[in-house]
Amino acid sequence: MKQIESACLIDDDHIFIFAAKKILLATDICQNFIIYNNGADAIEGLSEIIKTGKNVPDLILLDINMPIMDGWQFLDEFIKMKYPKKVTLYIVSSSIDPVDIKKAKEYEAITDFIIKPITRKNLINMVATVFDKEQD
Amino acid sequence: MKELYKQLFQKHVTKDNVSYTYMDSIQRDIAIGSWEVNLQNNEVTWSAMTKTIHEVEQDYNPSLEEGINFFLEGYDRELISILFNRAVNKQEPYDNEVQLKTAKNNIKWVRIVAYPVIKNDATQKVIGVIQDITEKNKTLFELKLKEELIRTTFDNAPNAMALVSLDGQILTSNKSFSDYLGYTKEELSGFPINTLSHPEDVDVIPQNIKDLIAGKSNKFQCEKRYIRKDKSIIHCLLSVSILRDENFKPVHFISHIIDITKRTIANKKVETLLKTTKQQNERLLNFAHIVSHNLRSHSGNIQMLLDLMHSEIPEATNNEYVPLILEAVHQLSETIDNLNQVSTINDNKEQDLQRCNLLDFTNKAISNFSAEIKETKAIININIEQDIYVLAIPAYLDSILFNFISNALKYKQDHITPEITLSAEQSDKFVKIEIEDNGLGINLDLHKDKIFGLYKTFHNHKEAKGLGLYITKNQIEAMHGKVKVKSKINKGSIFSIYLMYETN
The missing domain is CATH 3.30.450.20 (PAS domain)
Known part of the structure; x- marks a missing residue:
């Protein structure tokens, strides 16, 4: 299976990060992971990466409820950035609040809203979307 | 002077053919009559107007006693007797307001003025005038009464x-x-x-x-x-x-x-109560939200870890424990989902009700169960007119119909072909939807109070969770409707749902 350059996981839940990384590794899709534990760290880190242009993530999994800067605040900053390539961004949250799901639809940058827990199947689907985008 | 006097007392004929002196005319116009008592011969003379006031014939001539007897018996008559005697004996004039009763038995207020005529220290005559003041007094009394009324009203x-x-x-x-x-x-x-x-x-x-x-x-x-x-x-x-x-x-x-002290205090109490209730409600919603959200992430993580463990180290999961843990986690997740569903019912209350075609929604709900219907050979009767619309939140209406149909199929009697009849009729206020089945039924004597309660189950069915009816009832009520049930063990149940409709 084709690989993606790197995946960025933004979540304060280290168990989720651990499991998501494991699954992605096991599917042999991706070897590079960039991990941030809140929105602010992610904005800072991604800005640096965009400057160097190395290992720019193709896939971002974003949690909503995080300390310091939550997923929505991150998105508001993120869409202002000049992102050098097409990126697939998923909200991955435990929230099944219809308000959140509705809000997610208002952001063009969001590919989909995935309700936790994620399974191997979900993840493979997500990555498939990344490849679809590249073929566009 | 003499000429004037003569003129005044000269008789003339009025248009109603009665002859009067000019003095009489004047007296009549001002409603004042004159009178005279000659003490020498006790002769009493009344002018025409005086006679009119007394309502006697013009040829009537009273004696002194008769004259006095016109005054009302009691206080008025005694007063006049005393005053007249004083005028005669002490030569004191008087001017009083008293009441008299006329020859026609009418009570009148009169002002009577008397002057003793004195000659050689002896009273020769008493002369005077009498004025009808009934109208004036009446007005005065009315005024007094009004004043009294206002004062009493004011005071009390x-x-x-x-x-x-x-x-x-x-x-x-x-x-x-x-x-x-x-x-x-x-x-x-x-x-x-x-x-x-x-x-x-x-x-x-x-x-x-x-x-x-x-x-x-x-x-x-x-x-x-x-x-x-x-x-x-x-x-x-x-x-x-x-x-x-x-x-x-x-x-x-x-x-x-x-x-308005009491009212103000009561209002404040209501306000405080409302505020407290609102806060509590908000806290409860927050609580439900946090619980469901946080618990979801934990149960999700456990599920994820177990899933991972299963694929990475299958030998570690191949025992009695892991499947049980997995089952427990599944149930936990399900409970949390249910909790969330319950807590969002109140959230959605503000949503607008929409006009929904009942038959379309019913057909859609039934289509979800085509597999079960085929398997159980269930008979479904739909007696709903195409033109019946209800006011509902579409997602709720879906969920309500889904739940009732699902229950009717789920709690069927063994060896009896399930038959479900859905019907609807429109009344004054509501559209009444009836869902009748021939299933297991519920013992209402035992369960009447808790039939729509949370986590109440009435059958040992593997899928009975005790949530459907609870959520359904809440959804119906959130749309200002109501739900009733009739049921008999081993005969079946009839659920009646009342929903509002749009009146054009």
Whole structure:
């Protein structure tokens, strides 16, 4: 299976990060992971990466409820950035609040809203979307 | 002079062919008659008008006694006797208002004036006039009565009233005013009304008062507080109007006060209660949200880890424990999902109700169960007219129909072909939807109170969770509807759902 350059996981839940990384590794899709534990760290880190242009993530999994800067605040900053390539961004949250799901639809940058827990199947689907985008 | 006298007493003929002297005419026009008692021969002379006042014939000539007897028996007659005797014996004139009864038995008020005519120190005659003042007195009495009525009303009004001078002093006040403020009427008289106001409310009305005086308004109303003599505070509704004289000049204010302390306190209580309830409700929603969200992430993580463990180290999961843990986690997740569903019902209440075609929604709901229907060979009857619409939140209507149909199929009797009948009829207020089955039924004697309760199950069915009816009922009520049930064990159940519809 084709690989993606790197995946960025933004979540304060280290168990989720651990499991998501494991699954992605096991599917042999991706070897590079960039991990941030809140929105602010992610904005800072991604800005640096965009400057160097190395290992720019193709896939971002974003949690909503995080300390310091939550997923929505991150998105508001993120869409202002000049992102050098097409990126697939998923909200991955435990929230099944219809308000959140509705809000997610208002952001063009969001590919989909995935309700936790994620399974191997979900993840493979997500990555498939990344490849679809590249073929566009 | 003699000529004038002659003219006055010269007889002339009026248009109704009666001859009168001019004096008689004058007397008649001013309703004053004259009379004379000659003490020499006790002869009594009444003028024509005097006779008219007494309602006697013009040829009637009374004796002194008869004349006096016209006055009302008792006080009036005795008074006149005494006064007349005094006029005769002490030569004192008199001028009094008394009542008499005419020959036609009418009671009249008259003013009677008498002068003794004296010659050589002896009273020769008593002469006088008599005036009919019944009309005048009647008006006076009416006025007095009105005044009395107003005064009694003022004094005994259940609301506090005070007349206040233009410079703000209490002129007079009624009993309720005293009762409200705890001062006596005497203490209040002359009291500047402003000093009774709560210090923070003193400035409430000056502009209104100015407008009243200037004639820009006739009255105003406001809520303000007063301080009683015992320093306690009363909340009042004050209305002030102004009295003007015929030249539109302000005379005084009329202040009218209603004690609304109890109402104000009750209102505050309700407000506080409402606020508390709102806060509690918000907290509860928050709580439900946090619980469901946080618990979801934990149960999700455990599921994820188990899933991972299963694929990475299958030998570690190949035992009795892991499947049980997995099952427990599944159930936990499910419980949390249910909890979330329940907590979102109230959230959605604000959503707009939409006009939904009942038959379309019913067909859609049934299509979800095509597999079950095929498997159980269930008979589904739909007696719903195409033109019946209900006012509903579409997602709720879906869920309600889904739940009832699902229950009807789930709780079927073994060896009996399930038959479900859905019907609807429109009444004044509601569309009544009936869902009838021939299933297991519910023992309502036992379960009546908890049939729509949370986590109540009535059958040992593997899929019975005790959530469907609870959520359904809440959804129906959130749409201002209601639900009723009739059921018999081993006969079946009929659920009646009442939903609003749009009246065109």
